[in-house]
Amino acid sequence: MTRELSSNSALNEMSSPPQRKIYFCGSIHGGRQDQKIYETLILELKQKYGKVLTEIVGEKTAPSEEHKYVPGDLHRTYLGLLQECDAVVAEVTQPSLGVGYEIGRALTMGKKILCLFRPDAGKSLSCMIRGLHDGKNVIVRDYSIKDAPEILAEFFSSC
Ligand SMILES: O=c1[nH]c(=O)n([C@H]2C[C@H](O)[C@@H](COP(=O)(O)O)O2)cc1CO
Numbered sequence: 615m616t617r618e619l620s621s622n623s624a625l626n627e628m629s630s631p632p633q634r635k636i637y638f639c640g641s642i643h644g645g646r647q648d649q650k651i652y653e654t655l656i657l658e659l660k661q662k663y664g665k666v667l668t669e670i671v672g673e674k675t676a677p678s679e680e681h682k683y684v685p686g687d688l689h690r691t692y693l694g695l696l697q698e699c700d701a702v703v704a705e706v707t708q709p710s711l712g713v714g715y716e717i718g719r720a721l722t723m724g725k726k727i728l729c730l731f732r733p734d735a736g737k738s739l740s741c742m743i744r745g746l747h748d749g750k751n752v753i754v755r756d757y758s759i760k761d762a763p764e765i766l767a768e769f770f771s772s773c
Pocket residue numbers: 638639640641642643644645668670671676677680688692710711712713716
């Protein structure tokens with residue numbers, strides 16, 4: 615009986631993603647050009663690595679929803695989610711004040727952070743983000759979307 619239970623729980627662990635809380639950052643007011651990329655990354659995160667607390671960032675309708683909320687309430691809510699998360703994944707190709715702010719706050723909270731930048735989009739990444747890379751708690755990686763699964767696997771193997 616005990617053996618049966620333990621092998622069942624081993625099976626469950628293999629088939630369902632770990633229960634990490636992941637805060638995904640992506641541009642909203644900064645521009646929604648990369649929404650489809652956010653959606654793809656969020657799907658990969660949800661399927662393999664845990665619960666994404668900020669799924670709205672990948673949704674097509676995200677910006678139109680916000681008029682329902684007071685900015686101060688949104689700020690408090692999102693900082694609360696940031697505090698609660700186990701790891702931050704930020705797509706930083708499209709510059710966004712909000713995303714830069716979230717990364718700065720996550721840093722002072724001691725969160726593990728992965729920043730993903732696509733050089734082929736023809737933009738350049740602020741040194742204030744690129745310079746955060748320490749190879750341990752903050753990883754800043756140039757990538758293309760086809761490499762994302764491998765990069766996420768490597769990041770979450772130590773988190
Ligand atoms: O409705 C929202 N939902 C939301 O998730 N955010 C957070 C998460 C995003 O990573 C970030 C986007 O910032 P910005 O709107 O400055 O591009 O802010 C921000 C807003 C405010 O629009």
